[in-house]
Amino acid sequence: MTPPDHSRKPAYDSGTDIAARLLGWYDAHHRDLPWRVSPRDQARGVEPDPYRVWLSEVMLQQTTVEAVKAYFQAFLERWPTVEALGAASSDDVMKAWAGLGYYSRARNLKACADQITSQDGRFPDTEAGLRALPGIGAYTAAAIAAIAFKRPAAVVDGNVERVVSRLFSIETPLPLAKPEIRAHVEKMLSQERPGDFAQAMMDLGATICTPRRPRCMLCPLRQDCSAILSGDPEFYPVKLAKPEKPSRRGAAYVAIRHDGAILLRKRPEKGLLGGMTEVPTSDWTARIDGATGMDAAPFSANWRPCGIINHVFTHFALELAVYSAQVDFTVAPQGFFWSRPGWINDEALPTVMKKAIEAAMPGSTQKGPHKRKA
DNA sequence: GACACGTGGCA
């Protein structure tokens, strides 16, 4: 009979221990977030509201916590329940989402609220049921199932991918390593506190196991971590190289009426900035020498150049030449409409369009979620 | 699997 060999620890002799250490750390060091029910409050009997969990998770898709906070509060104040959101107009939802990005999320959010409302007003309480709803993919379904319904679902986001890649020194590059990472999470997760386990993994990734300069000395899992032994935990996760980001150029035209109203139009429902509002622009071409002057203007006017704005989208960078003109007509041309004078921040304008308007009319736009005037 | 899809912060 040979003594147990502790020199090389099997990967899963301590899956439960990892969860226990992580949850202990979470109880003491979790972040307080507007959509979160803390372990202490859960112990007092406070139950997570599936609507708030869903709303926050959709907003948090590819979006920072800091950016989401104000939008979450604004949405919750205006639409406190899924029924309220279902009763809202799509226009109002798009306006309230303006500035947060990935606008298909807002369309799917509204579609999902409509679907829930038209049925029994309740969210499905299983991963599969949630996964079938618009805007809810693998991650969000697992997150809602775990956090709102205590299902032992494997919640795998970018944070979890990084934490697990480091715990096990996974050399397979992302996104190829996703199945491997998911398998690890399924074995480690807490059956007793799946929601807190998921949030603890994400908090750990956000505050300790950060992309750069991870704070390993403070990590509750340092004794479990393989990457820390390598001396360079930052090396993980290994990722496939990203393709180069192309550039496009175009022109934007800010037509201003005598009373300050700005001429706008609505973009097509699908595609880039789908369903959002814009000032008229030329095509955005990949050609460096593309026509970006006033020759692409929607109509003849005394167009005056007022600078260049740069904006980076996910898959290309845009350089937009901005022109403005005072116009003397009062009826909007076909396909256009006038913003209410002084209410430009009430429109569903994506950030790139606010930048263009700001270049033409300094001081006219504001950042952050749309706030209705009293 | 590949690609489309926003924005802001940080080194």
Add this chain to the structure above:
DNA sequence: TTGCCAAGTGT
């Protein structure tokens, strides 16, 4: 300035 990164989903 440039590139990377952040609680991904839909097609």
